[in-house]
Amino acid sequence: MAKEITDRAENYSQWYLDIVKKAGLAENSAVRGCMVIKPTGFAIWEMMKDQLDQMFKDTGHVNAYFPLFIPKSFLSKEAEHVEGFAKECAVVTHHRLMNNPDGPGVVVDPDAKLEEELVVRPTSETIIWNTYKDWIKSYRDLPLLINQWANVVRWEIRTRPFLRTAEFLWQEGHTAHALKVEAVEEAKMIHEVYARFAEDYMAMPVIKGAKSANERFAGALETYTIEALMQDGKALQAGTSHFLGQNFAKAFDVKYLDNNNKEQYVWATSWGVSTRLIGALIMTHSDDDGLVIPPRLAPLQVVIIPIPKPNEMIMAEAEKIVTLLKAKGISVKIDKDKKKRPGFKFAEYEMKGVPIRIGIGKRDLEKGELEIARRDTKEKMNVPIEGIEDYIANLLEEIQANLLARAKAHRAEYTTEASTYEEFKDAIANKGGFVLAHWDGTTETELKIKEETTATLRCIPDDSPIEEGVCIYSGKPSKQKVIFAKAY
Numbered sequence: 001m002a003k004e005i006t007d008r009a010e011n012y013s014q015w016y017l018d019i020v021k022k023a024g025l026a027e028n029s030a031v032r033g034c035m036v037i038k039p040t041g042f043a044i045w046e047m048m049k050d051q052l053d054q055m056f057k058d059t060g061h062v063n064a065y066f067p068l069f070i071p072k073s074f075l076s077k078e079a080e081h082v083e084g085f086a087k088e089c090a091v092v093t094h095h096r097l098m099n100n101p102d103g104p105g106v107v108v109d110p111d112a113k114l115e116e117e118l119v120v121r122p123t124s125e126t127i128i129w130n131t132y133k134d135w136i137k138s139y140r141d142l143p144l145l146i147n148q149w150a151n152v153v154r155w156e157i158r159t160r161p162f163l164r165t166a167e168f169l170w171q172e173g174h175t176a177h178a179l180k181v182e183a184v185e186e187a188k189m190i191h192e193v194y195a196r197f198a199e200d201y202m203a204m205p206v207i208k209g210a211k212s213a214n215e216r217f218a219g220a221l222e223t224y225t226i227e228a229l230m231q232d233g234k235a236l237q238a239g240t241s242h243f244l245g246q247n248f249a250k251a252f253d254v255k256y257l258d259n260n261n262k263e264q265y266v267w268a269t270s271w272g273v274s275t276r277l278i279g280a281l282i283m284t285h286s287d288d289d290g291l292v293i294p295p296r297l298a299p300l301q302v303v304i305i306p307i308p309k310p311n312e313m314i315m316a317e318a319e320k321i322v323t324l325l326k327a328k329g330i331s332v333k334i335d336k337d338k339k340k341r342p343g344f345k346f347a348e349y350e351m352k353g354v355p356i357r358i359g360i361g362k363r364d365l366e367k368g369e370l371e372i373a374r375r376d377t378k379e380k381m382n383v384p385i386e387g388i389e390d391y392i393a394n395l396l397e398e399i400q401a402n403l404l405a406r407a408k409a410h411r412a413e414y415t416t417e418a419s420t421y422e423e424f425k426d427a428i429a430n431k432g433g434f435v436l437a438h439w440d441g442t443t444e445t446e447l448k449i450k451e452e453t454t455a456t457l458r459c460i461p462d463d464s465p466i467e468e469g470v471c472i473y474s475g476k477p478s479k480q481k482v483i484f485a486k487a488y
Contacts, residue, residue: 146173204285285376306318416433467481
């Protein structure tokens, strides 16, 4: 099975597509640019969703759901917002089909034209802020901390499963606050939640920072981002949180009476992560033998494979081990399929990224041992059955930590500081990865660098110290270094 995967060094893009297909994560659908998320892929998304949902609820947020369709006029109310999404919008113009009078099949009924076209949501700010107008009347109604889990449509031309599709799944938070400082704190707090999730659960190190004015979300005053580095040296924007100021409140006339009985516009945030995180997980950890999943997000953490095939004695011991592991909160199953050989099963679960494989046979039982194989290093060891539940629990944490350490080491290796434009161009063209360099703060310079190198300004890092210097491109004064990279 592993030979069916293209080597990363040979063709990274094809390797990625091979992993998605062979690990059973997703496949193309009959609708161009859209994907079918298969059970294994959706199970990983559910693990991500459940953890993030709890993190949002722990910080005071609640879930709601808003319509898929947005009146076209709503998108016209916030100028920057509509400009940012206009080219990606799918539009519903009619509400009925009819039998084709000239032949078989159906056609759009010309008499069923909508009075106002509806946009299939590319994001929900407009429909939500139109709703908030009725929900918010007084300072007692604030803060309003709402999240929704939904699908969105952005009409992408060039697509790739999970990374960029015309339809994808995500969560989007939309909050309203009485004070500017509260909204800024909210956006930054969610920024921290995303970073913590990426590192603690995805084992994916990220750089936290603010986007440049040119790269901000359409309609935002500030966009905070987490940026991850993939194995091929390209950056991936893994999550964003936006301080929207009062732009949407003013566009939709959302006001509240303060405690002095004066009308004030509310302050807003929005934030989201999507199924793109599955693509990030694949490209951060997987190898030429298949998918690698961090244990904390693995739908199946341990698989037990009877050798050479299930029999009564082996199955009895395997069931005992299952009971012990489940008592520790570990997800585990026994592969009872008698039609497949153990070697095939080993390759299959390696392909699917199951963190730990346990082999159990007659000789193992006679020795009071089990053969343990870990997916991250492919190391095998013989371990006493006695105390196996504690050993496996500790090994899962060790694998989680190792994946994070390995990804951090890769990022460190592919992070370069450039003090001249020649060094910058050389690093971008020949090494890849993150490049730290001084920038003069202008959109003009940012766009020139992008035009000449295809590298984009990923973020102004939160932990970047004030450091007087000169811009690598313009030679103008610069107060700190920022991060550039080629990106997905």
